[in-house]
Amino acid sequence: MSGTTRITQLATVGIHVADQEKAVEFYVRELGFEVRRDAPFGNGRWIEVAPPGAATTIALVPEGAPAGIRLTTRDAGADHADLRARGVDADAEVMRMGPAVPPMFGVRDPDGNHLILIEDSVEGS
Template sequence: MNERANERAGEQAGERAGAGVRVTGVATVAVPVADHDRALAFYAGTCGFEVTMDGSFGPGQRWVEVAPPSGGTAGGTTIALVSAREEAPAGVDTGIRLATRDAGADHAYLRAHGVDVDPEVLRWPGVPPMFGLRDPDGNHLYVVERT
């Protein structure tokens, strides 16, 4: 960058310094999957999520978004099931925490339906009940009880 460009960048940063970013929420988080149909069977079929988008995304790519049922956080964050690639493989710890009203009931349901869940619900003092699960691609998500 030349000196004037650096000055202008600094001026623009200063203009926004008091305002901060204008982000209003988290729209979508991406989870890499090897097989979209298998992922949809899990997220929509087993977990009961709604499919909010299913379309192509560039050559040979598919973009699918799912969200908790409307009774939950309608209009909130979606999970994009994106094509796994060498630089973004499936089988990751997503860091995603899904909210539930009853971690014990969800754990039992998912286990009964053959989902790879932690052996038991974590119940530590001062921490909401929670457990981890793995989707068919081995992506790790967590379910956390909210009251």
């Protein structure tokens, strides 16, 4: 690797679900997971579940919202600039949606898989 990374962990894997309530019921009741986050998001909700004690969560993402792998970083702006300078297929800008939402941006790997880097200043709170 030609640069240093500020990526700290695999935080969340987002999967599409047709019905968030049914998905929560399955993961909590059938698999014994716990709800880690349930917050307003756009016109819907952002819901994350995980096994008790697990560091990585599963985001139950409604259809139409971006799913994918979310990685935390100590500095989204610096990572964005570094990756773009190295020619990585990254979003044109870092998304900044207000104080309750951490800065984030997307990158695509050579196979087109979507990764989202989220600044960990708010992630996990």
